Amino acid sequence: MFELTFTEEQQMLREMVRDFTTNELKPLAAQIDEKEAIPDHIIKKIAELGIFGAAFPVEYGGSGFGEIGYCIIQEEISKGCMSTATMIGAHASIGSNSIYLGGSEELKQRFMPALAAGEKIAAFGLTEQGAGSDAFNLKTHAEQDGDYWVINGEKQWITNGPIADVVAVYARTKKGITAFVVEKGMEGFSAGAPEKKMGIRGSKTSTLKFENVRVPKENMIGKEGYGFPIAMKVLNAGRLGLGAACLGSMKELLALSTEYAKNRYQFDEPIANFQAVQFMLSEIAVMIYNLESIVYRTATLYDLGKMTQAQAGMVKFYASESIDRTVDLSMQIFAGMGYSREMPIERFYRDARINRIFEGTNEIQKIVIAKDILRHKGSIFF
Amino acid sequence: MNILVAVSRVPDTTTKILVGSDGKFIDTNNVKFILNPYDEYALEEAIRLKEKNGGKVIAITVGPATAQDILRNALAVGADEAVHIKSEQNFDSFFVASQIAEYASKMKPDIIFMGKQSIDFDSLQVPSILSDILDLPLATIVTKLNYEGNMVKAEREIEGGKEVLSLQMPCIISAQKGLNEPRYPKLPDIMKAKKKPIEEIDAPNYENNIEIIGMELPSRSRLNKIVGDTDEDIKEIVRMLHEDAKIF
Numbered sequence: 001m002f003e004l005t006f007t008e009e010q011q012m013l014r015e016m017v018r019d020f021t022t023n024e025l026k027p028l029a030a031q032i033d034e035k036e037a038i039p040d041h042i043i044k045k046i047a048e049l050g051i052f053g054a055a056f057p058v059e060y061g062g063s064g065f066g067e068i069g070y071c072i073i074q075e076e077i078s079k080g081c082m083s084t085a086t087m088i089g090a091h092a093s094i095g096s097n098s099i100y101l102g103g104s105e106e107l108k109q110r111f112m113p114a115l116a117a118g119e120k121i122a123a124f125g126l127t128e129q130g131a132g133s134d135a136f137n138l139k140t141h142a143e144q145d146g147d148y149w150v151i152n153g154e155k156q157w158i159t160n161g162p163i164a165d166v167v168a169v170y171a172r173t174k175k176g177i178t179a180f181v182v183e184k185g186m187e188g189f190s191a192g193a194p195e196k197k198m199g200i201r202g203s204k205t206s207t208l209k210f211e212n213v214r215v216p217k218e219n220m221i222g223k224e225g226y227g228f229p230i231a232m233k234v235l236n237a238g239r240l241g242l243g244a245a246c247l248g249s250m251k252e253l254l255a256l257s258t259e260y261a262k263n264r265y266q267f268d269e270p271i272a273n274f275q276a277v278q279f280m281l282s283e284i285a286v287m288i289y290n291l292e293s294i295v296y297r298t299a300t301l302y303d304l305g306k307m308t309q310a311q312a313g314m315v316k317f318y319a320s321e322s323i324d325r326t327v328d329l330s331m332q333i334f335a336g337m338g339y340s341r342e343m344p345i346e347r348f349y350r351d352a353r354i355n356r357i358f359e360g361t362n363e364i365q366k367i368v369i370a371k372d373i374l375r376h377k378g379s380i381f382f
Numbered sequence: 383m384n385i386l387v388a389v390s391r392v393p394d395t396t397t398k399i400l401v402g403s404d405g406k407f408i409d410t411n412n413v414k415f416i417l418n419p420y421d422e423y424a425l426e427e428a429i430r431l432k433e434k435n436g437g438k439v440i441a442i443t444v445g446p447a448t449a450q451d452i453l454r455n456a457l458a459v460g461a462d463e464a465v466h467i468k469s470e471q472n473f474d475s476f477f478v479a480s481q482i483a484e485y486a487s488k489m490k491p492d493i494i495f496m497g498k499q500s501i502d503f504d505s506l507q508v509p510s511i512l513s514d515i516l517d518l519p520l521a522t523i524v525t526k527l528n529y530e531g532n533m534v535k536a537e538r539e540i541e542g543g544k545e546v547l548s549l550q551m552p553c554i555i556s557a558q559k560g561l562n563e564p565r566y567p568k569l570p571d572i573m574k575a576k577k578k579p580i581e582e583i584d585a586p587n588y589e590n591n592i593e594i595i596g597m598e599l600p601s602r603s604r605l606n607k608i609v610g611d612t613d614e615d616i617k618e619i620v621r622m623l624h625e626d627a628k629i630f
Contacts, residue, residue: 008451012458012572020566050569063569 004296006072013054013069017076020049025080032083032202033347036194042084047118051077052092056100061113067237067302071244071295078248082351083202085245090159090203091115094238094359095122098168101237102179102222102230110218111166111181123164124238125155125182125208126231132157133364136228140210142171142178147217149173149180151210157358161206162191168221168234169210175225180215188213199350236309238359239316240302243295246319246355249348250291253330254284256345261333271333280329287322294318310372310380313365320355320362327352383437386491387428388482388512389421389456391449392502399599406594407472417452420497422564423557427527428495429460430562435529437492438462442485444478446470450580457575458567464578469585474592475503479511481585486516491552493534498523498556509556519549522556 006014024045032038046052055070056062063069070093078085096115099107099122114120131138140153151171158167165184170177182189192207222230258281261272271277298315301307327349331338338345356362372380393399394414402409417425428439441456442465443449453464467481486494499506506522513520521536525544528535532551537544539558567575607622609615623629 008454009572009576012455012567012575013569016566016569016572048568049566050571054569058570058573063573065569065573069569 010069010072013065014072014076017051017073021076021080025077025084029081029344030347032081036201038084038087038202046088051088052118053116055092056112056116060100060108061116067240068296068299070241071299074241074244075248078245079252081202082245082249083200086159086200086203089238089241089245090124091122093241094124094234095160095166095168097234097237098124098179098221098230099181101233107221115166120165121160121163122166123158123160124234125158125167125169127157128155133361135231138170138172138177140171142173142180148214149217149220151180151182151213151215153210155208157205158208159203159205161208162194162204167208170227170231173224177227178224179221179227179230181219181221182213182215186213186215199354232309235359236307236312237302239312240298242355242359243291243315243319246323247288247291247295249352250284250288250323250326253326253348254281254288257281257330257333277333280333284326284329287326291319291322308372310369313368316359317362317365323352323355383431383435384489384491385428385432385437385439386486386489386494387425387439387441387461388494388496389425389441389443389452390418390500391415391443391445391452392418392500395501401597401599405596407597417455418497418500420499420557423559423561424495424497425456425459425461426562426564427557440465440489442467442482444469444481444585453580454575457578458572459565462578464580466580466582467585468582471588473588474590475505475507476511476591477588479508480515483512483515493551494554496556498558509554513554518552518554520554521547521549523558524555525558525560527555
């Protein structure tokens with residue numbers, strides 16, 4: 001028997017995050033977009049509720065909800081505000097996860113409790129000007145100098161860059177790519193101005209500059225030369241979480257579109273009576289059902305330590321393509337009102353587009369998936 | 383300080399209610415249940431009082447086996463222990479109050495909190511019956527509380543104004559919206575709630591004082607009338623408001 005059910009705790013988690021999103025986040029989502037900032041009191045509340053540390057084990061200051069719990073959170077938060085979901089994702093799923101998945105016990109004990117509690121905010125520093133899809137080609141480098149590593153280079157498109165206290169920085173060393181924890185206040189480390197983005201405007205994205213930043217050798221994540229596998233492992237988690245975030249926004253769009261279609265009259269009847277509109281709602285629902293199924297199936301595999309890179313890639317690819325189709329259909333149902341900034345549809349429309357780009361473009365996902373297919377002679381399913 | 387909070391499991395306000403096939407009770411299939419919203423204020427007040435003065439908060443409910451989820455909710459928000467008086471039969475307010483009274487008479491709480499009413503049957507009876515059985519002072523529909531020693535000052539809503547009562551503990555308070563801002567359960571506490579104890583007590587068989595004879599949904603049909611804008615039409619509207627709708 002294959003059944004998808006949630007535990008009582010997972011349901012309580014969902015209820016709590018849903019209430020928080022409905023009561024506190026949704027009313028501010030338009031303002032967060034407009035002012036390009038998530039208010040401090042919201043970030044504080046997210047921290048207090050334990051949302052930042054939900055996925056991590058209790059011994060590192062988390063609540064032990066695992067990846068399934070994290071996906072539930074991303075889903076519910078994204079019903080209200082994808083900027084906030086992105087901020088949480090950059091902190092927990094790729095920033096903190098670099099230390100959690102790649103770091104030594106000592107390093108985890110040093111950093112994880114404050115990160116899980118949201119007392120410190122994390123970011124993930126991999127991408128560079130010449131190293132986007134070609135991440136392995138990164139130029140930031142680190143050289144050993146006694147008990148320190150000296151980092152030089154520049155990162156870009158770093159979510160949480162301007163607000164991060166802790167950054168997992170991937171740099172080239174003699175033995176390959178190595179990850180380090182760089183902390184706010186270290187001399188020579190600075191963040192650029194926030195980028196002016198099309199969507200997820202409340203999340204802060206910037207460049208990070210490293211000019212002879214001296215990092216104690218204890219801040220190395222894992223072993224020298226093992227940074228790239230850590231980055232890939234971290235991104236796999238990130239891609240799955242991205243799928244959950246898309247899922248949440250799509251559910252919200254279906255709810256909004258349905259309500260609108262039932263109340264918008266043309267030709268003396270609700271437009272929901274017309275097949276043209278019904279078909280759009282059905283198409284969205286089919287995508288949601290598919291995505292919901294693969295997100296939680298894959299999250300279950302993740303928690304069992306069995307998720308493959310291709311599976312994460314398939315979730316990411318399908319989620320981002322589906323949300324783009326969904327926002328487009330919702331916009332068509334809302335028509336003129338959807339195009340107006342009075343309604344949230346145009347915000348979802350703008351927020352959705354990045355999902356096909358970040359955490360590895362969809363083209364990269366297809367390469368990853370194809371590699372897996374070819375390696376297994378076309379047989380990667382039951 | 384020992385604090386007892388009586389909580390109730392009710393259908394979610396957004397749930398679509400249907401009457402069951404016996405015509406005497408709602409069809410509980412596919413109905414989402416929640417902790418009664420007024421009980422959330424009672425629970426919050428209890429936890430705040432405990433945080434200030436120490437002691438423990440025990441949440442109690444009377445209901446079927448499925449009602450245990452709201453006790454887990456109460457434990458996740460901050461109750462220390464929970465008591466589940468189990469009964470699968472349909473029951474009236476007197477039964478609920480008498481079961482809570484029986485437990486309270488052994489536990490001897492310093493104060494009992496509960497919502498002013500459950501949003502399912504809306505009887506508003508349990509606080510009063512409980513107060514009668516236990517012979518304890520009661521303040522209902524309370525929006526503000528102050529504690530001085532073993533005295534409680536309770537501000538309650540009355541028609542068009544407020545009334546302030548002074549009660550001596552032990553006493554009973556029924557909570558109204560506005561009493562406080564209920565907190566969200568924190569994630570570590572949701573996990574910890576799993577390990578907190580729920581005492582299960584089988585309720586005795588009981589003959590209801592009140593029998594439900596029938597239940598039906600409110601009629602949804604509306605009598606819309608469209609009139610024009612001539613002086614005659616305006617006269618007709620006035621007549622309809624006066625004679626048909628009897629508004630004035």
